[in-house]
Amino acid sequence: MIPLSLDISASSTLQEQIYQQVREAILSGSLRPKTALPSSRELARENKVSRNTVVLAFERLAQEGYLATRSGAGTFVADPLPESCVSSPPRSAAETTAAGKVLPVAPERAAPVHPPVLLRAGTLRMVQYGPTSLQVDFWYGSANARNFPLREWRQLLIENVSRTSANLSGYGPPEGIEELRKAIAKHVSANRAIPTDPDQVVVTAGAQEGLNLVSRLFVQPSVRIAMENPCYLGAALVFRSYGGTLLPMPVDANGLCTDMLADCGATLAYVTPSHQFPTGATMSAARRLDLLNWAERSGAYVIEDDYDSDFRYDGPPVAALAGLNRNTSVIYLGTFSKSIGSGVRTGYLVVPKQLIEPIRQAKSLANYGHPWIEQIVLADFIEQGRFSRHLRRIRKAYAEARHALLESLHEYFGLTKISGAEAGMHIMWTLPDHFPTAQEVANIAAAEGVGLYTLEAAGAYEIGPSCYPRTLVLGYASLTPEAISKGIARVARALGRAGVHAMPRRVSRIARSTQRTTHVASEGTSRLLRSGIVRC
């Protein structure tokens, strides 16, 4: 007799349950090879199921080699089952199946000793997602959902998905569809001053994938990578995970300090010249040329992560490093996460021509490319001029948010040390010396429902001891000016209650009264910027 435990309310069918339980019994050794099974009629009656249910379950078990039928003699547990298997079941203990209780099983055996996991890295959990209890969240990586070009995106989705299903059912080139590579090439040529052939473009699942593809080509345990210090955690973790050694290079108001590059032995440098992450510094022209000269002399490649270059508020856009160099030593990383939305998960690489074939090889091995619908919609969005219009629109919104943040900080905290406000979606704020540490201020703010972030919490990484214990990273792009003012006011009040006084200057009243006058505001902003470059 086979002690089946059938449950008509279970989500699996009775036939499935019989199949599962008999199989379990065979695998666990409680039904030995050559054991005769009761007839299907008998089993059906015992368990109050239709005979056909049992017959179909047995047929499947026979098909899979668990049961054998000898005509006239009935059904048996098959004998080709290896003896070793039956005496040492491949599972560890009796467990409850989806279909109900399992049959008695052989005694538990020790879990196998699996090979150790090789990956040498921390988990990248800097990304905030899902609902938060914070009422005003200055996390730098958020975008404002209201700024997403939803109407246009939906229209392009519908247009493209209606056109054909061939692209949804077929493979495309791993490096990205031609329409999108052309659109990106045109965009970076015009906006970032990088003369780009569409063949130099590889569409990626965000900049993070781009870092992996480059690492696959150039990073192994002997490789040294010159890094801005502090830098972006995601880059540091990826390079380390491929065995690379990070060489920290200091960062000042002009970006990466290039004087330590000579003879450092690095074959790669990772930089964020448009808006250093996290300090916000823009790399000066002199430093750019120093860096490129070093790369040319030493044969190194420079990885330019241009993560938020679409947003520059003071002065004209700063051309990309890759354009200065005619892109022979620079690998350019771009993303649409900041400019359109991170849920679209699309970024790109622009590589020097000599790397087109190697990078395509790396991409084809990593995956066969990005989903077609994201690519075609984005290609149309750029090609039809919608992306440029969208950028103009959100630049304005971000500029207003930035203005509100600078003015609020000025109002409540006086002449604070701010850096990185010229561009991007975040600023770095160095707290006055008499303030608690950045972590303590963040804790006080969090208790008031306001999210403030230390460098580490913001996804920045310091190689070696921390030089920024009193520094916060404040993102503003996802917030309205009203929310920003409210949030900073709350923080100021909470700090006041904790006995920390910001000593605001009288001038803040004036700034406040003229908050809507752009001229006065940008005067105030310039003053803040001049006062606020942080050095370490």
Added chain:
Amino acid sequence: MIPLSLDISASSTLQEQIYQQVREAILSGSLRPKTALPSSRELARENKVSRNTVVLAFERLAQEGYLATRSGAGTFVADPLPESCVSSPPRSAAETTAAGKVLPVAPERAAPVHPPVLLRAGTLRMVQYGPTSLQVDFWYGSANARNFPLREWRQLLIENVSRTSANLSGYGPPEGIEELRKAIAKHVSANRAIPTDPDQVVVTAGAQEGLNLVSRLFVQPSVRIAMENPCYLGAALVFRSYGGTLLPMPVDANGLCTDMLADCGATLAYVTPSHQFPTGATMSAARRLDLLNWAERSGAYVIEDDYDSDFRYDGPPVAALAGLNRNTSVIYLGTFSKSIGSGVRTGYLVVPKQLIEPIRQAKSLANYGHPWIEQIVLADFIEQGRFSRHLRRIRKAYAEARHALLESLHEYFGLTKISGAEAGMHIMWTLPDHFPTAQEVANIAAAEGVGLYTLEAAGAYEIGPSCYPRTLVLGYASLTPEAISKGIARVARALGRAGVHAMPRRVSRIARSTQRTTHVASEGTSRLLRSGIVRC
């Protein structure tokens, strides 16, 4: 005087052209530091452009540090430009910019010696995309665009994209959104008999990404991987690219031969038990248990690539290896490329519980996850029962195509040696001994507009010398029964003209006359299958 070459018909603005060309001149050294520039008025007159155009271009150059303005004295090339840069321009030669001709440049210098590319692998170019000159293409990886559930997909796209833009503008969990992981867990539990918790699921950009994530955890130069031989090229290349050594294990009609596993020293095994690629063999229950016992004893992990398990025509579905093992030693790779469409680029991993954290870490470093819209649409498609209905629909279509292929081969080539017809989307056909090689037959077919594929051309890989010089891989899922009959007839005629006679048996006439009778047809099919298992 600056020799500008402006082109009003160019795609970039005149201002952009002036900016580019002056910058070029500075970088190339033809405009030395401290050189005085002509006034904007002068330059505007010379070049017949508005003065404002010149002023704006100069302003940008000044902002970026190329030009300096001394009040009363005019505009100069900035001096902080490092001397070294100006004398050794970072680009190699004069080239034509998008905006027109560049200025005269300094003499060409040798290209830098960049570090060698590390990636140890061939390029994965097995994927066929774009238009083909073939009229009937038996490439195994194609799907029929007409089978794509376009109407439903569009409906779900519109519904989801209309609901909210928060998911398009924000980050999601790198391992995949919860809705989709739940839907996949339910699907594999019910359809593949793998008891799966949603936390064990990682959504990937196709199975290829899954192979990379596993490799990141377990493959390095000292690691040996037991491989089916022949095997899937994409897997072989990925493992090798991480430095792994492939141990070839023979494949017969019961799948991977397990007798060579003991003491082989592998810590990973890569198998396709449902439908071995490319031979089409289904791994027997005995072999499955042998394999799992080996893994349990040795501590190895088994990677089960279940690429086309949704399609089984003869008998009930064969449960997955991962389910037999309660998923403690098996890492399961699934894909929607075959069952829905490869343009959706979505696959998944189901990992043992002890690997949930490591695999999430690997995924977060590889990229921050799959685009949201693909994930939510697929989650709804599965959850609403649409996927099951879709599978039933296309299983029927594929079964008809398979039937047409087997009957056509039978009709024109007699009792041919076929394997792998029980399941999947392709068969393997071993040509009679008196035929030319598979490559020659493929060439003859191609000349007739029919695509036939050798193992290598189909993306299969043999570790060591080829055992399959007379074997073709024929995919049928993308073709109609009519196209299949036409294609095989053409190949037979072309071979006949080339003096290769197939010696069809008289029985083929009978089969032909009863082609639409399912019973007779499946009799014929069974006979073909019995005759056709290939061994090497």
